[in-house]
Amino acid sequence: MSVRLIPRTPSAYGFPLLIKNILRTPLAYYPDREIVYRDKMTYTYVELNQRIQRLANALEKMGVKQGDTVAVMDWDSHRYLECFFAVPMMGAVLHTINIRLSPEQLIYTINHAKDDVILVNADFLPLLAAVKDQMKTVKKIILLNDKDGTPDTPLNLDDEYENLLAGSEPAYEFPDFDENAMATTFYTTGTTGLPKGVYFSHRQIVLHTYGLMSGLCAYEAQAGINSGDVYMPLTPMFHVHAWGIPYLCTMLGTKQVYPGKYEPEMLLKLIVSQKVTFSHCVPTIIHMLVSSPAIKQLDLSRWKVVIGGSALPRGLCKAGLENGINLYTAYGMSETCPLLTVANLKPHMFQWDAERQVEMRCRTGLPVPNVLLEVVDTEGNPLPHDGKSAGEVVVRSPWLTQGYVGDEEKSEELWANGWLHTGDIGFIDPEGYLQITDRVKDVIKTGGEWISSLELEDIISRHDAVSEAAVIGVPDPKWAERPLALVVLKPGAEAETSEEELKAFFAKYAEDGVIPKYGVPDKVLIVDSIAKTSVGKINKKQLREDYK
Known part of the structure; x- marks a missing residue:
């Protein structure tokens, strides 16, 4: 016998998992919660929704249609958050451009992704101008500007962001379409060769948002995230959708603070003045902050920070905890959207001494729901969870990229034998915690x-x-x-x-x-x-x- 499929009456609505549905909840629960951009702009979720609809109208008027690609080059901003929603909700594809790429890598990603429109911060006009004659598909360039006046540039700018929004209607009917439609793409630089493009569907991003919610919000642990938190990303929004957490925090209706360019004084000012309670970053950002003399004068006891991207050294974790920062790790990669594991302490660990807790906070973590994770030997056989047997980490989850853009060979290497191969070496201990011990290429x-x-x-x-x-x-x-x-x-x-x-x-x-x-x-x-x-x-x- 085969499985028994549910019958469906012709009038039943097949609810697609689309990014537009993430935005509905905060408008009902917390319409007046704030979105803050540096010391420059503050507005509510109601206004966020209106600006998203204005942006969609403006892009459509410029000729953007379903399947087109809209790229963004910006610091972490309210504008970026608006693009996270408006572009994919139209049925277009959002390309988040790594602003730190070399000119050769930059133009490669623009052409490879077939960008139709680029929204570019004035600070990055020189980067774009240097490759303007090599752009093959770009039809429109929109300026993102925090300063007065139009900057001097050889680029042909078609309009300015705020001007575009001001001239557009605050109502747009975002359509339903297949939840497997591509929503975003971006390029992972790796360590060799040209950047590789990964991509994610609406369904994957919605499911990843719920994965984040279960991993960061649901369990009794040393830190929990909820709608009362104040969120500020310290991971660039071009990098794996800022780990997808802007989608989570929008769904929760938290107050969100976007810092723009990362400057230690501004970051610390925003953390204190906006009462930030939750962030995420790579270890170097925390290192920069705990090395600042100004940190000694601040009360950071309410600040929870998830560390990812690189291993969290115990010395740095200890320094963060001594400054009141509630540090712990999470693990993932560009190809995994990114969340795979979170280093949540189990309740019986709460009474452990600081040294033992630091060890567990620096663990790679426990797999979140809907992540199947194993360590395997060179033949692909699972290894025992004994805290010693190390092998390559392989994963399955509904939010993993299904391949690399336009690269069948590397896509098959990534997904050999039906498991996504992370390229990381690690072991799983008897409590179920993964510990990455090295990259295959760095051992x-x-x-x-x-x-x-x-x-x-x-x-x-x-x-x-x-x-x-x-x-x-x-x-x-x-x-x-x-x-x-x-x-x-x-x-x-x-x-x-x-x-x-x-x-x-x-x-x-x-x-x-x-x-x-x-x-x-x-x-x-x-x-x-x-x-x-x-x-x-x-x-x-x-x-x-x-x-x-």
């Missing part, structure tokens, strides 16, 4: 053994003098590779901290059996800074090139 292979660069980074981060660290493998004629540690010291620690002392710090962990003796780096270099990628992660590809 250090020395004398036939693997050494986790992330574990070595976590260890050195616990030294009181260390502000930031990265560990890479460098070529070695005898062992193939050996670990090299790069360390940035805290201000004032330079005179009393030597490279030999830091190497001895590693050696102590080898003596205690935490790491093998061959895991102690041959060299520890004290450096002024560590190279980062366009989204603030440690750029190990660049470091390996610089120090080979």
